[in-house]
């Protein structure tokens with residue numbers, strides 16, 4: 001696992017570099033898309049590169065991590081709409097090449113199975129962007145999630161609903177109680193995981209993710225088993241890391257050509 005400690009803007013540029021090099025090498029790249037505030041600067045940077053440097057998503061495919069259950073099709077916080085607004089519609093990405101689990105399906109388990117199949121049919125995710133919840137969840141895999149889980153229905157914790165109330169006018173009661181989420185087993189099949197975390201409120205979760213024992217109590221710790229995982233954190237989110245100096249030295253001595 002590689003840990004990079006840098007200011008937020010630099011982290012966003014690094015994640016965008018990894019996505020850009022993948023897209024330039026292979027225009028049919030399959031990208032895993034995250035919601036929440038953590039990836040927003042990455043999306044801004046990608047949109048800028050599309051406008052200024054011609055970075056194209058025309059042949060790329062996108063798969064979202066998760067979706068709320070039951071939010072109306074036109075609800076601005078429906079993750080499908082968030083991804084459309086934050087990235088897909090700002091670049092040349094055909095709408096039908098960006099998919100997410102269907103939180104409005106009548107048969108939710110069938111929708112989850114179909115989603116797994118569509119990821120498989122696309123050849124799997126090349127690069128998966130991730131954020132992390134304050135309770136250590138990735139996507140919506142809350143504490144207690146099976147480390148081998150696949151896309152399924154989950155009940156959100158009170159903590160996650162409180163954290164996400166800011167997107168629902170601060171009213172926790174308006175945050176849905178259920179979601180569909182890629183499982184930890186699904187996420188672990190992505191070829192490269194790139195997790196972004198900023199702010200002091202993420203420091204404990206980041207410490208557990210990088211340095212804690214692997215445990216369903218901190219679901220992101222499963223990433224310790226991934227052969228290519230990159231953790232991009234600012235100073236505040238890195239403030240509880242025991243080996244922060246070692247991560248700094250390692251990154252400082254890395255040759256430029258190596259990338260993430």
Ligand SMILES: N[C@@H]1[C@@H](O)[C@H](O)[C@@H](COP(=O)(O)O)O[C@@H]1O
Nearest residue numbers: 035036037038131132133139140
């Ligand atoms: N389902 C999303 C996650 O994918 C995201 O990583 C997490 C952290 O969000 P933020 O980046 O806003 O802190 O929040 C939500 O619960």
